[in-house]
Amino acid sequence: MQKISTFLWFDKEASAAAKFYTTVFKGSKITDTTILENTPSGTVEVVTMNILGQEFQLMSAGPYFKINEAISFVVNCKTQKEIDYYWNKLSADPKAEQCGWLKDKFGVSWQIVPTVMYKMQKSKDKQKLARFTEAFLKMKKFDIKELQRAFDGK
Numbered sequence: 001m002q003k004i005s006t007f008l009w010f011d012k013e014a015s016a017a018a019k020f021y022t023t024v025f026k027g028s029k030i031t032d033t034t035i036l037e038n039t040p041s042g043t044v045e046v047v048t049m050n051i052l053g054q055e056f057q058l059m060s061a062g063p064y065f066k067i068n069e070a071i072s073f074v075v076n077c078k079t080q081k082e083i084d085y086y087w088n089k090l091s092a093d094p095k096a097e098q099c100g101w102l103k104d105k106f107g108v109s110w111q112i113v114p115t116v117m118y119k120m121q122k123s124k125d126k127q128k129l130a131r132f133t134e135a136f137l138k139m140k141k142f143d144i145k146e147l148q149r150a151f152d153g154k
Contacts, residue, residue, distance in 0.1 A: 002054075005055040008059070009065045009067070010058060011060065011062060014059055018058050022049055025052055028049060029049065030048070031049060033045065033046070041062040044059060047059075066107070067107045069103075071109070073109070073111070075110060077115065078114070080143070087102065090104045090110050090112070099136055099137060100113050112142065128152075135151075
């Protein structure tokens with residue numbers, strides 16, 4: 001068991017969400033499911049899963065709390081193929097897409113980010129940084145080639 005793990009509250013969708021996420025992230029798995037009876041919320045389901053070495057717990061315990069954009073998960077991608085894969089698997093609400101952010105069918109927010117952005121963001125060249133920033137602010141899904149072109153001024 002990890003010292004710190006992520007915990008997500010769902011109305012009824014914990015099991016479905018865990019099954020979905022473990023298919024999106026290859027090599028991931030559900031490690032435990034616990035059913036708690038006779039709680040103030042009725043029956044509560046807690047699902048533990050491991051995604052890429054990171055433990056998550058998901059709970060179905062009623063409509064008392066809602067997931068929102070204040071928390072998101074960043075998926076760092078080395079290639080455009082990786083960005084496209086995660087974007088296509090996870091994005092479920094085109095209206096929520098902005099600057100590499102998307103929302104999945106369970107309302108969870110994700111950031112699908114090319115790792116090359118971190119290097120570009122550290123540039124001391126204000127013109128490169130301005131072009132890069134202007135380009136990514138217009139994007140929904142990040143395009144590595146377009147970001148590089150803007151950064152390079154081409």
